[in-house]
């Protein structure tokens with residue numbers, strides 16, 4: 001793992017953009033994430049597109065996950081998140097973007113997603129990390145050999161994500177469709193960003209703990225090209241890095 005220490009969220013986003021921009025070229029396949037973590041990076045990608053005209057028309061994207069049961073255009077669906085925060089702002093053709101389907105026949109959706117991904121080579125997979133060490137929505141205990149699958153969200157994850165649903169008076173969904181650990185590991189490069197003290201334990205487990213299904217992100221220790229950007233808060237429990 002290549003570990004980059006930065007001061008705060010803003011610097012983490014800038015560093016992440018420096019890494020990402022090398023991959024933003026025609027023909028690239030980007031693996032993307034949602035949540036608070038990548039928002040700063042996406043804003044920099046949008047700024048670059050607006051100011052420098054960087055072309056996204058021949059870039060394809062595959063997102064990590066989607067909630068089960070939310071209508072596609074629900075404000076908090078990951079489909080909406082990606083369109084609001086990135087896709088609509090950089091002019092990427094709709095048919096080039098892929099988000100797992102959280103409606104209808106979920107098993108068929110997972111199979112179709114894996115079949116599509118089997119024909120692709122993701123150049124770089126962007127990741128955040130959950131306070132429980134999840135990547136994608138692979139919660140503790142998920143077998144490392146799983147591909148895209150349906151998962152139950154832990155109470156911790158639902159609590160962590162409740163902030164997005166509060167003003168709608170809704171509860172965080174209980175399930176998600178997510179790329180599996182094996183799907184994530186198939187990417188040629190991985191870029192994980194972690195900021196804030198609530199990620200410190202997960203980061204400690206990921207970098208200095210044993211490779212264990214109890215801390216899903218620890219599997220990245222085995223990835224041949226993984227860059228991790230951590231700010232002061234997220235890195236505060238690290239002893240040897």
Ligand code: F6R
Nearest residue numbers: 033034035036037128129130136
């Ligand atoms: C999002 C995803 C999750 C988040 C993680 C951190 O697509 O797969 O693993 O990256 O839950 O979320 P934030 O960034 O909101 O702290």
